[in-house]
Amino acid sequence: MNPRSRRLCLGAAAGLLSSPLLALSSRADLPAPVAVLLAVALGALLALLAPTRRAIVESLLAAAALGLPLWALLHVIALPLLAGMEPRWTAAAMREVFPQLAGWILFQALLGWSFAVLEALVERWLGPAPVPEAPPVPPPTRILILGGGFAGVATAEQLERAFGGSAEVELTLVSETNAMLFTPMLAEVAASSLEASHITSPLRTNLRRTTVVRGRASRVDLALQRVQVEAEHGPSWQLGYDHVVLALGSVSNYLGMTGVAEHAFDFKSIADAVAIRNHVIDCFERADCEVDAEERRRLLTFVVAGGGFAGAELAGGLNDFVRGMLPYYPRVPRDEVQVVLVHGGERILMELSEPLAAYAQRTMAARGVTFRLKTRLKDATADRVVLSDGEIPSRTLVWTAGTAPNPLLKTLGVEVDKRGAVVTEPTMQVGKHTNVWVLGDAASLPNAATGKACPPTAQFAIRQSKQLARNLLAVLHGEPLRPFRFKPLGALCVVGHHTACAEIQGLRFSGLFAWLLWRGIYLSKLPSLERKVRVVFDWVVELFFPRDIVQTFELGSRRGGGK
C-alpha cells in the first residue's frame, strides 16, 4: 500500500473511532449513520490535507482548532439553510447548538489524536510505507530567448507567467547587457534629469525562473538548433534549444556615411546617453576657457540628426539642459549656444498628426531649438557637420535618423524584408521553422487588426510578446495558434519642460496635460516598483534643485575619477 492510501485508510479508521462523539453531540441535527459517515469522511480528509506526519499533540490541536469552523458551517449555516430556515446565528439559536460546538471541538481533537496515534502504531508495526518510484520526468522543453530589450524581456516575463511553476519548460535569455533599457526615458538621461541606472532594470532580479546569460549571440544554427554565444572576456560556447525567440532589436544605420559613423554619437543605449551627457558638459567646460570664438561656437553647437520621436525628444531635452546650465558658466555667451535639429522631411514627428507636430515644432523653436528641415546629412568630421545645403561647425552630432534590424538576422538564411527584418507568419513563427520565433524591431510582422506591418516600437514589441507566449504555450499543448492582432493605443512625445504632445485613441492633447500624461503613462510602463520609486525621486529632486552637471568617469575605464 502506498503512503497516501495508507494514510487515507488510517484517517478513515480514526474517523470511525471518534465518530461516537460526533454522533452523540450532534444527534439533534444529524442521524447517527450520517454522523458516522461524516466522521469517516473528515478523517480521510484530514489525512489528505495534513502534509506530513505530525506529532500527536500537534495533530490533536490542529484538528481541534478546525472544530469551530466546521460547527459554524454545518450547524449554524448549512443545516438550517437546507431545512429552509434562517441560519442559526442569533444568540438564542446559537445557545441551542452549543452542545454541538463542544462536541465538534472534542470530536476533532479525538480525531486528530487517534489519527496520529494510529499512524505511529502502524509505522512501528509495519515500518514506513514503501514510497512508489516516481514516473520518469520528460526532459523540459528548452526555450532560448536572444535579446534583452523590450521584446525579449517581455517574452520571458510572459512565458514565466504562462508556465507558472510548471517544470515542462526551461527558460534561458541571452543578452549583451545585464539590464533592460527603458528607451522612452533615454532622452532624460542624456539631458541629465534622470540617473542612468534608474531607467534600466536588472534582468537577474526582475526575471524569476529564467536563466540569464550575458553574452553576444554570434551565430544561430537553425538546422542543428543551437546558438553560439560569445562572452565579453571569455570563451564562446554553444547553447542548444527546442524553441528560439529572436528579439535582437535594431542597430543604427548610417546609410553608408562613414564620416557620420565615425564622428556621431549613437542614441540607442544607456552608454550612448551617458556619453552624450558627459560630452555636452565637457563642451561647456572647454568653452568656458576657450579664447578662440570660432572654436567656442563649435563647442556650443549641438546637432541632432533625425526628426522622429527619438530625435525630437533628445533635441528638446538637450535644449533644456544646455540652456539651464548657462548660469553656471558665466563666461559662456548665451547667444552662442545652439541646438539644431536636422531632418530630411517637411515636418518633424511624422508619426503624429500635422497640428500636433506643428505645435511641437513651434514650442521647441520658442524655447531655442533651431530647425533645418528638408535637409539631408551628407557627412561629418570632428568639427563640422556637412548638410545637403551647407555646413554647421559643431563638435557634437547625435544620429537618430536611421536604424536597421540587427545584422545577425541576415545570416540566418531565412527571408528578410528590404530593411533586413525577418519576415514572419502572423503567428510570429518563421516559415517552415516552426520553432523559430521573431518579434520586436527584428521582425517584419503583419498586424491582423490593420493588415499593415507592425512599426518598430516598444508598444508593439510588448503586445507581440504576449501573443508569442500564448502561441508558444499553444504549440507545446497542441492547441491552435492565433495571429498577432493589436489596435495601437496612440503615441506620446515630450519635447521640453511641461511640453508634450499626445494622440490617444484619436484624441489629441498638448502642453502641460500631455506632459503629465506622458510622465504618468511611461512611469506606469517602467518595469518594477523599485525603479518607479527611483524615477519619481529623480523627478522630484529635479523640481527643486539644478540639474546635475557632474562629469562621470568614462565608461569602460577602470580607474574612473573623471577626465
Add this chain to the structure above:
Amino acid sequence: MNALRSWWLAPAVVGGLGGALAQASTNDNVAAGAAGGGGLALLWAWSLRGRVRDLGDGLLHGLALALLLWLSTPLFAAWQELAVACSCDAARERFPELVAAIVCYGAPLGLALGAVAAPPRVAAGAHGTSRALVVGGIAGFAACLLFERVAATAAPFGPVGAGATLRLFGAMAIGAGYGLLFQRAVRGLGQSLGFGIAWGMLWWCLGPLTALPWWRGDGVDWSAAAVGAQYGAFVAHVVFGLVLGLAHACVDKLWFGFFVASDPLQRDREGLGGRAVLALAWGALAGLVGGVVFAPAMWDRGMLPYVAQALGGSSPWFGLAVHLGASVLFGMVYGLLFRAQVLDLATALGSGLLFGFVLWLLGQLTLFPHLLGEPFDWSLPNAAAALPSLVGHLVYGAAMAFVFVACELRHARVQAVDPRWRGASRALVVGSAAPLWLFVLGFGVTLPVVLG
C-alpha cells in the same frame, strides 16, 4: 538542578498545584484536583516533549489544554445526565471552572512547559532579552495611549481606579511581559496580533475577573453573571492585546529590519517592497471574493442600507459598493499582516477566522457604530445581538484566506523552479499556530454564546 530543567518535574508540580488550586476555588475537591492536574500535566508534558520552543509557545499550549479540559468535563457526567450536562445552561453553571482552568491551571502549566523547553538555535541578532523588554514596553505604552484615546471609558486598566500614570505603567509592564514571552515565537504581524489577543484574554481573566475584585476586597466571583458584566472589559482587553501584538511586531520588525534584515547578506531575495506589493494585490483579490461570499447574507438581513449610511448614503446598492470596497481594503490589510505566514489550507483557515473575529470586534462593534455617529457599545447584550454578523465575518475571513493561500501556493510553485531560491528554506510557522487558533477562537466565540 538538572531535574528542575527536565521535561516532567516542573510541569508535574505546577500542574498538581494548579489542579488543587482550581478545585479549591470551585469544588473543594483539592486532593483529586492535585492528582488529576498533576497526572494530566505529566501526560501533556510527555506528549509535548521537545515540541515546545519557548515561554509563549508553552503558554498557548497550556491555555488550549485548559479550554479543551473545560469543554470535555460534561463527558464525565453520568450517561442519563449527559444531555443536560452538555447544554448551554450547564456550561453557564460551570463557567467558574473555565476561568479557574485558565487562571490556576492552563496558564501556569503552560509557563512551566515553556520554562523547561530548550529553545531552538536562531540566527545571531534574531532575539534578545533587553530588546524584548524595550520593544514590549514601547508597544504596551503605544497600545495604552491609543486605547485611552479611542476608548477611555472601557480602558482595560480603568478599574484600578488609579491615575493614568499607573495605568500606563501597567500597560508597559504587560507589554514587556508580552515581549519576553512571545518575541521568539513571533514571525509576522498577523501571528503577533493573534498572540496579543490571547495575551489580552489571559489578562482579562487575571485582571478584571480575579486580581482587581480581590484588590478591592469585593471577593473573586467567576460566575457567568458576574463575568458577563465584565464583557466590555473583555473586548477592551482583546483590542488592547491586538494593538499591543501589532505594535510589538511593528517595532520589533523595524528593529530587526534595520539592524539585521537590512544587511545585504541577509536580505529577502524578492525585496521587502516586492513581497508587500504581492501581498497587497493578492489580499485585494481575496478580500473581494470574501466580500462577495459575505454579501448575500448582508443583503438578506437588510444590512446594506446601514452600511451605506456609514458613508452618508441610503441605497442598498451603494451599501453593496461600500461593503465590497471595505472588503478589498481589509483584504489588503490581511495580506500585509499574514503574508508569508499562510502556507497551507489549515493555517489559511486559522488566520482567516482570526482576522474575521478581529474585524467583527473592531469593525462591527467599534468602527461601524462610530461611523453612524453612535457611541460604540462593547456590552454583552450588544455583542450577543451582533452574533449573526460574527458568523458573517468568520465566513468572510475563511473565504478570503482560501483565495489568498491559493495565490501564495501558486507563488511557492514558481519559487520552486526559481533558481534564486535554491538552497533557501521558506520560514514556516509551526507549533503555536494550532493552540493559538483553538484558544482564541474557541474562547472568543464561546463567551458571547454562553454568557449572552
